[in-house]
Amino acid sequence: MNYMKNGKQELRDMIQNMDFDGVGSGKGDIYHEIPFDINYQGDIKRQDNFERFDIILNNGVFQNKNILDIGCNIGFFSFKFARQSGCHVVGVDSDFDAIVTAEYIKKCFHVENIDLIHGFFNRKIVNNLIKKYDFDIIILNSVIHWLMDYYHDLDKIVNLVRCLNNTVQVLFYEPSSSHSGFYPELLSHKNIKNFLHSCGFSKVELLGKLDREIWKAQVDYNKIKHSDNVFWIKKIKLSDARLFLYMNECYFSQLLRDKNITSFFYRYINRDGFRWFFYERLNGFKSLNQLHNLNIDQIQILERNLFDILKEFKKLGLVHRDIIPRNIMVNPETMEVRIIDLEFMVYISEEIPTGSNQEKEYLNSCLKTLGGRYCKPDRDIFDFDYDKYMVTKIIRNLRINSWYYRVRYWYVEFVDRFKKLVN
């Protein structure tokens, strides 16, 4: 009890001396009220926090849920939801002082069911989060303009949310723009709906407006159920050390989902200790190493289609790194192509995010043999020529084989006719 008393005073002093870089301009400016009574007299940036919380609370079911609060600041929402029965909340914020304050509040008021993470909402954090938690609800309030400042690309944010939304049923969203991150286009209803739909939520509704609007977005399970028959499933144990590679694939499959160059990725779910990844079944397609008798014209179309895909990769700054015949799916009727197995795909400037040393070692050992005999000799240098080299080699082999078979065919024909003549 004594600790609480001193703790409150310490907390007040601490806040007065903090420089929250994510919100205010002066020391001690906080975005939220402290969600417990500590009699704080300082300046609070946002005056409608309790009303915002009520709107969300009245429009969702918050019992026994796992909640992710992105850009949680000192955790007003996180703590409020942690107080709902059976909920567990994870709050992520890039502002160190905000997280330190939240940690202190957690300790001071003995809130067990909340984890606080300091960091930018990026791939590494998302990968670690999905390893540990299955979230039911995401809260994305007044942080989108900050994320845009970080990424300058809404698609990257969409993709991160999609990586999370495989277990998430509901997302609460407060669009935002401020003098520090001014993105007025994020505020139009049309764009808000587009953003939420692209994140994988088909039901979208405006709940109300205070200082800013609050939206609710939900997954429509009926839609997913109806496409059951087109699934192709990859299944991996949750404890498997290679899970990070599958998550890497999941990230890029989401990114490329509308491009028609890989097999369409629906979602993953965790069940019975496994993570099940649902992809489009490529009906009518065969892997290139099963297609033995392609003629010269077909090879030419295939080459063109493959290079078109590489152009698309280049536009997005991506390298596949494992383009081997087994990963090239071809429709022999139309010569349409899809590239699969994106486990080792990277942005040219990044490496696959790994957590443990075990993952790092595993990745390094894979990279040594990746691509097999099609791989560029200097396999450590990843550039756009890397994939190009592999595709060129594959096509060359196909051409050689095709000529070889053609000449052999002529030869057999010739010998046959000659024998007939002699006889």
Ligand SMILES: C[S@@+](CC[C@H](N)C(=O)[O-])C[C@H]1O[C@@H](n2cnc3c(N)ncnc32)[C@H](O)[C@@H]1O
């Ligand atoms: C305007 S406040 C909103 C706080 C809270 N979500 C709310 O609505 O009351 C934005 C918060 O997002 C955090 N933030 C900014 N960029 C971030 C990023 N890239 N990743 C995680 N948090 C970020 C800031 O530090 C700040 O605490």
